[in-house]
Amino acid sequence: MAGTRILRKVKVEGGYLHFSSAHFITYSGKCERLHGHNYGVLVEVEGELGPDNVVFDFTVLKRRTKEICQHLDHRFLLPLHNAQLELTRLSDAWEIRFRERRYVFPLTDVVELPIENSTAELLAQYICEELCKVLEEYPAANLHTIMVGVEEAPTQMAYYQKDLRS
Numbered sequence: 153m154a155g156t157r158i159l160r161k162v163k164v165e166g167g168y169l170h171f172s173s174a175h176f177i178t179y180s181g182k183c184e185r186l187h188g189h190n191y192g193v194l195v196e197v198e199g200e201l202g203p204d205n206v207v208f209d210f211t212v213l214k215r216r217t218k219e220i221c222q223h224l225d226h227r228f229l230l231p232l233h234n235a236q237l238e239l240t241r242l243s244d245a246w247e248i249r250f251r252e253r254r255y256v257f258p259l260t261d262v263v264e265l266p267i268e269n270s271t272a273e274l275l276a277q278y279i280c281e282e283l284c285k286v287l288e289e290y291p292a293a294n295l296h297t298i299m300v301g302v303e304e305a306p307t308q309m310a311y312y313q314k315d316l317r318s
């Protein structure tokens with residue numbers, strides 16, 4: 153029917169869309185012990201068909217998501233806006249204090265993230281916002297939403313979805 157809007161989805165997942173990082177989160181006034189995850193990432197983009205009969209090019213989406221994963225890979229995920237942590241940037245290291253606990257990580261081993269906590273939810277949001285910056289380089293008038301999922305383990309995943317039309 154003329155004028156009917158058909159929405160489609162493309163998804164990239166698996167392969168090299170992963171990162172292995174160390175972290176801890178704070179919750180309920182407590183702080184987890186330092187540990188790591190092999191995180192998996194998925195991205196879904198929803199929209200109408202573009203001029204090349206694709207919603208968004210898988211190849212580009214994978215490559216740009218991989219770049220973000222590489223930025224996080226083999227690093228300690230430092231939540232810069234966590235009010236429960238006392239953070240001090242030394243000349244060569246980040247010092248992190250939570251009550252009597254004290255961690256010191258070399259700057260080279262840390263990725264500084266503009267988030268409150270390195271939960272899967274906020275990591276998904278961070279990756280999504282970084283991808284949105286990247287998408288500005290491509291024609292995107294046909295796109296409606298983008299969703300990023302971050303898998304901490306096969307049993308647990310968090311998603312963040314953003315409306316690209318508002």
Ligand SMILES: Nc1nc2c(c(=O)[nH]1)N=C([C@H](O)[C@H](O)COP(=O)(O)OP(=O)(O)OP(=O)(O)O)CN2
Nearest residue numbers: 176177184187189270271272273304305307308310
């Ligand atoms: N909604 C969320 N809940 C939790 C998050 C999160 O990011 N979002 N994160 C954690 C912890 O960081 C933790 O790494 C995962 O906790 P948990 O699955 O309990 O830990 P285990 O791997 O030890 O669990 P088992 O499956 O029992 O081995 C917690 N919650």
